[in-house]
Amino acid sequence: MVKFEYFEPNSLEEACALLKEHGEDARLIAGGTALIIMMRQRLLNPRVVISLADIPDFDFIRFDAKDGLRIGAGARHRDIELAPVVQEHYPLLYETFRKVAQPRIRNMGTIGGNLVQGDPLTDPGASLIALDAKITLRNAGGHRVIPVENFFVDYYQTDLQPGEILTEIHVPPSLPGLAWAHIKFLPRSQEDFATVGVALTMRLNGDRCQDIRLAFNSVAPIIMRAKRAEEILRRQKVDDDRVGKMAEVASTEVDPMDDNRGSAEYKRELVRVLVRRAVKQALERSATGKQGAKQASAPA
Amino acid sequence: MAKAQEFSVVGQRVVRVEGYDKVTGEARYVADVRLPGMLFGKILRSPFPHARILNIDTSKAEKVRGVKAVVTAEDTVKRPWGAFFADQYPLSVGKVRYIGEEVAAVAAIDPDTAEEALDLIEVEYEELPAVFDAEQAMQEGAPLIHDNKPRNTAMTIDVERGDIQKAFTESDLTVEDTFESIPQWHCAIETIGSVAEYAPSGKYTIYMNTQTLFMARYRIAAALGVRETDVRVIQSAVGGGFGGKSCDDNNAMVAAILARKTGKPVKTINSREDEFLAGSRPRVNMKISVKMGFKKDGKIRAKQLRIIADNGAYSGKAPAITGVAALRHDTCYKYSDVKTQAYLVYTNKIPTGAFRGFGNPSAEWAVEQAIDQAAHELGIDPAEIARVNAAEPGYVSPHGNRVTSCELRQCIDRVEKMMEWKKKRAEKKPRIGLGLACTVHVSGKRHFGDYDGGSATIKINEDGKALILCGEGEVGQGAATAMCQIAAEELGIPMEDVEISQADTDLTTFCLGAFGSRVTYVGGNAVKDAATKAKQQILAMASEMLEARADDLVIEHGKVYVRGAEAKAVTVADVARARLFRRGGSPIVASGSFDADSVLPDETRYGNESGAYNFACQAAEVGVDTETGQVKVLKYVAASDCGTVINPIGAEGQVEGSVAQGLGYALIEGLRMEEGRPINPNFSDYRVPSMRDMPDLAHAFARSYEPTGPFGAKGLGELGMDPTAAVISNAIFDAVGVRVKTLPITPEKVLQALKEKVK
Numbered sequence A: 001m002v003k004f005e006y007f008e009p010n011s012l013e014e015a016c017a018l019l020k021e022h023g024e025d026a027r028l029i030a031g032g033t034a035l036i037i038m039m040r041q042r043l044l045n046p047r048v049v050i051s052l053a054d055i056p057d058f059d060f061i062r063f064d065a066k067d068g069l070r071i072g073a074g075a076r077h078r079d080i081e082l083a084p085v086v087q088e089h090y091p092l093l094y095e096t097f098r099k100v101a102q103p104r105i106r107n108m109g110t111i112g113g114n115l116v117q118g119d120p121l122t123d124p125g126a127s128l129i130a131l132d133a134k135i136t137l138r139n140a141g142g143h144r145v146i147p148v149e150n151f152f153v154d155y156y157q158t159d160l161q162p163g164e165i166l167t168e169i170h171v172p173p174s175l176p177g178l179a180w181a182h183i184k185f186l187p188r189s190q191e192d193f194a195t196v197g198v199a200l201t202m203r204l205n206g207d208r209c210q211d212i213r214l215a216f217n218s219v220a221p222i223i224m225r226a227k228r229a230e231e232i233l234r235r236q237k238v239d240d241d242r243v244g245k246m247a248e249v250a251s252t253e254v255d256p257m258d259d260n261r262g263s264a265e266y267k268r269e270l271v272r273v274l275v276r277r278a279v280k281q282a283l284e285r286s287a288t289g290k291q292g293a294k295q296a297s298a299p300a
Numbered sequence B: 001m002a003k004a005q006e007f008s009v010v011g012q013r014v015v016r017v018e019g020y021d022k023v024t025g026e027a028r029y030v031a032d033v034r035l036p037g038m039l040f041g042k043i044l045r046s047p048f049p050h051a052r053i054l055n056i057d058t059s060k061a062e063k064v065r066g067v068k069a070v071v072t073a074e075d076t077v078k079r080p081w082g083a084f085f086a087d088q089y090p091l092s093v094g095k096v097r098y099i100g101e102e103v104a105a106v107a108a109i110d111p112d113t114a115e116e117a118l119d120l121i122e123v124e125y126e127e128l129p130a131v132f133d134a135e136q137a138m139q140e141g142a143p144l145i146h147d148n149k150p151r152n153t154a155m156t157i158d159v160e161r162g163d164i165q166k167a168f169t170e171s172d173l174t175v176e177d178t179f180e181s182i183p184q185w186h187c188a189i190e191t192i193g194s195v196a197e198y199a200p201s202g203k204y205t206i207y208m209n210t211q212t213l214f215m216a217r218y219r220i221a222a223a224l225g226v227r228e229t230d231v232r233v234i235q236s237a238v239g240g241g242f243g244g245k246s247c248d249d250n251n252a253m254v255a256a257i258l259a260r261k262t263g264k265p266v267k268t269i270n271s272r273e274d275e276f277l278a279g280s281r282p283r284v285n286m287k288i289s290v291k292m293g294f295k296k297d298g299k300i301r302a303k304q305l306r307i308i309a310d311n312g313a314y315s316g317k318a319p320a321i322t323g324v325a326a327l328r329h330d331t332c333y334k335y336s337d338v339k340t341q342a343y344l345v346y347t348n349k350i351p352t353g354a355f356r357g358f359g360n361p362s363a364e365w366a367v368e369q370a371i372d373q374a375a376h377e378l379g380i381d382p383a384e385i386a387r388v389n390a391a392e393p394g395y396v397s398p399h400g401n402r403v404t405s406c407e408l409r410q411c412i413d414r415v416e417k418m419m420e421w422k423k424k425r426a427e428k429k430p431r432i433g434l435g436l437a438c439t440v441h442v443s444g445k446r447h448f449g450d451y452d453g454g455s456a457t458i459k460i461n462e463d464g465k466a467l468i469l470c471g472e473g474e475v476g477q478g479a480a481t482a483m484c485q486i487a488a489e490e491l492g493i494p495m496e497d498v499e500i501s502q503a504d505t506d507l508t509t510f511c512l513g514a515f516g517s518r519v520t521y522v523g524g525n526a527v528k529d530a531a532t533k534a535k536q537q538i539l540a541m542a543s544e545m546l547e548a549r550a551d552d553l554v555i556e557h558g559k560v561y562v563r564g565a566e567a568k569a570v571t572v573a574d575v576a577r578a579r580l581f582r583r584g585g586s587p588i589v590a591s592g593s594f595d596a597d598s599v600l601p602d603e604t605r606y607g608n609e610s611g612a613y614n615f616a617c618q619a620a621e622v623g624v625d626t627e628t629g630q631v632k633v634l635k636y637v638a639a640s641d642c643g644t645v646i647n648p649i650g651a652e653g654q655v656e657g658s659v660a661q662g663l664g665y666a667l668i669e670g671l672r673m674e675e676g677r678p679i680n681p682n683f684s685d686y687r688v689p690s691m692r693d694m695p696d697l698a699h700a701f702a703r704s705y706e707p708t709g710p711f712g713a714k715g716l717g718e719l720g721m722d723p724t725a726a727v728i729s730n731a732i733f734d735a736v737g738v739r740v741k742t743l744p745i746t747p748e749k750v751l752q753a754l755k756e757k758v759k
């Protein structure tokens, strides 16, 4: 690791000021689970490292029935997984965060670091997209709010601009009766990154799908939303035919690559299978009215 | 047959002797060794699979503040070394043969400075054509990797026993297929590391986490061009070896070279990336063509193997491993006519080497599938075909291996029972299948010269406590505990009264170390012999003290008394003191040794290779998701015949760990390379099974007693992963009727095979 200067600012303002001052030479560090690996491999050699650890109330998790869920960027995966409000109102998030890596990583890694890393193999992004979440990005001069789905730009690239800090994730109020599913396909090890990750939410009215959001990780350079696939089902009757068609479209919409988890072609095939399974799970959940976390299903 | 119940310490579930140190963090691993003035070494590795080194300029690196030395081959004696063939150098001489090879090294005041200096070493290479596939490397005209190895062939085996042609003609069924195995990494939790010191008198002291101290000393001395005694190897606590720490790599050599040049202690610890590239040598991958002939009743009539084994750039232990793959299985079942041809071939890749199983997991991956195939084609239960062919006591293999104890049939019975095999077979469900396979392993093997022995010394301190001095070492497998149990049992003292020394080549006598499932059997016998002799000294002294004949005395729970007169006992401590504190006194101390009753196989590879053979049968129940190809192991059972189980906790751990590695080998692992460059050399891309991935696992140990073993014990450490890949593949076949013939059996390959089947 190349030597660097280390700061522990006590406020966001101070952190923004330090970022501004050191510009390109500086890197923020939260849990360090991603950054340290890159520094040790000397893929990143920042001269200045600015810790977010001492920023007060940076890891909050607050729920309000009208406003929804707000999560501080410094919240750890494990905090989110175990928060009662998440388990109660956002079972999809609970289901997602409990599947992130293993407790060692979940106890260190933060949601902010996870999103900013822009690693397409990671899980939270797809579920946040499926729930239409937004994030707040702040710099020395002010802040902006953007949807999570617009944040991922390219492989390991996000829309985070120099000088910006991700401060908050906002998930809209939970809709009663929202059908959902999360599948993390893990054929190698329960502790692996997903070969394919699927997050799905559907608003149903009888057998019709009022609205749908379908997102994937591990099958494109970015964590992505499958808008064309969604259109097949949106405002339509949910039947095997349409679901099959949606799965088919999704498999062409994704853009996977060959890697140690399988060939691109295989991942497309999995998308076809897993989309159908996700819809099935979501429908089953909504039919039984069991949407709570306890009924969350095991990984595919 | 003696039973474990007759013993008081052997067979008990005892706590690890080094357990307290390990769970409290007290244990001193090599990374914990800190010596005054110690420097840190880092190694510059070849970026090319095959290249000539034209020039190395170290001047810029030497100028970095904090750098104390930069070394290249010019700082060495340029003498090649190797376990069987001397074909590698500590630092490349003239050319590099794989990506990762050690070209130069730096010692500096801290690791970061050393790394910084590595970037400044300028090496001028001339790239040479390289070859990555063993079959291509054997072709005329392929790039030559070692000048003295035509067709890149390191070794050839060609053995025929009986009349193979006739045997096939007399077979009712012939099955034939080709299977490929993979280089599997050990992924021990601790990477290889060394701390080397050099005294101006000429002596090197090296703390290292090796499994084989004396073999390490021998190889390091050869590489440095000094005598064995000039190298002292002290074993630190070892965080897992699995064959990968048996000193076929250059880590310790480089530390020693740097220590000599700087006159300071130097620590070289492999990063995980170093470890993947040039640390523990991954399992030798093989392409195995198997042809087997069977009679209608399932009896094996003929077996023919053709093996192409991928050596990588240097040989290490691959010659012996290839030998095991070629011949060992012929001791598992009753074979008569066999033929085997094997070629060990150099390629421009990471050298392959020793890994738990040592050739067996490759050969059995093929052979046990061929047998399973035959069972299906003959309409015989796979458990039955194993049973009719199983070796038994007194069996002599076509290659001269003599089986003493053997409870393979019992293992098959236990597996059937634990798995509810018959019931499940009768109620076969779609996409769920059962598979089974058997294995044999040695308990030590004679291959480094005509010796497969061990030795140990036991001294009894004045307080009655025994200290075992033994150089076999502890690598986390529980050998030290087993030895203490054996000594306690033989001496008649409580387990708490036995300690075992750190292994240290200056202080302990010659031992071959931990490989070949040998330590409990060979080392245990040596310890037992030392204990017997120490006991004689105790009894002789006690007989004076108790005024009784030594023959009438017993030692139990640390007390010596005349049989039937327990009240009038003296303690072992009393005896030790009495013998020492008197005119002409002497301590109680005895050395023991053991050399297995095996022979060094002749040039046709005939000869009983081991003192005892251990056997196992394993079975799996799997479910296959036919849409995704995913295989889920629903239940796994393992029955092992390791003779007397010395420490059940340790034995169960060995089986569980072996099965975990076996499942990794079967389903998810494997070094992947492109043009000689590993593409998964990290734990994100290379997964091993985690605790959460383990299936429901049941194990059993056969009632068994090995007459030549210490209290009836024989080897166990490798047995558990030998058959696992075949077990899984056989179960998949039973479930969905397809066989994936290359490891690992990924869901993608299963899906592909299912599609081809439909076609």
Ligand SMILES: Cc1cc2nc3c(=O)[nH]c(=O)nc-3n(C[C@H](O)[C@H](O)[C@H](O)COP(=O)(O)OP(=O)(O)OC[C@H]3O[C@@H](n4cnc5c(N)ncnc54)[C@H](O)[C@@H]3O)c2cc1C
Residues within 6 Å of the ligand: A027, A028, A029, A030, A031, A032, A033, A034, A035, A036, A052, A073, A074, A099, A100, A101, A102, A105, A108, A109, A110, A111, A112, A113, A114, A115, A116, A117, A121, A122, A123, A124, A160, A164, A165, A166, A167, A191, A192, A193, A194
């Ligand atoms: C072994 C292992 C297994 C893993 N498995 C999974 C898995 O199964 N699923 C999964 O989803 N993820 C997985 N991950 C990834 C893990 O979730 C991320 O590494 C983690 O969330 C990153 O958070 P961090 O706080 O440690 O980030 P850091 O390493 O501290 O930072 C990462 C990057 O984000 C920047 N950054 C951090 N916080 C902010 C902020 N508030 N504003 C702006 N920039 C910021 C840093 O500058 C840096 O560039 C795994 C990681 C490891 C090491």
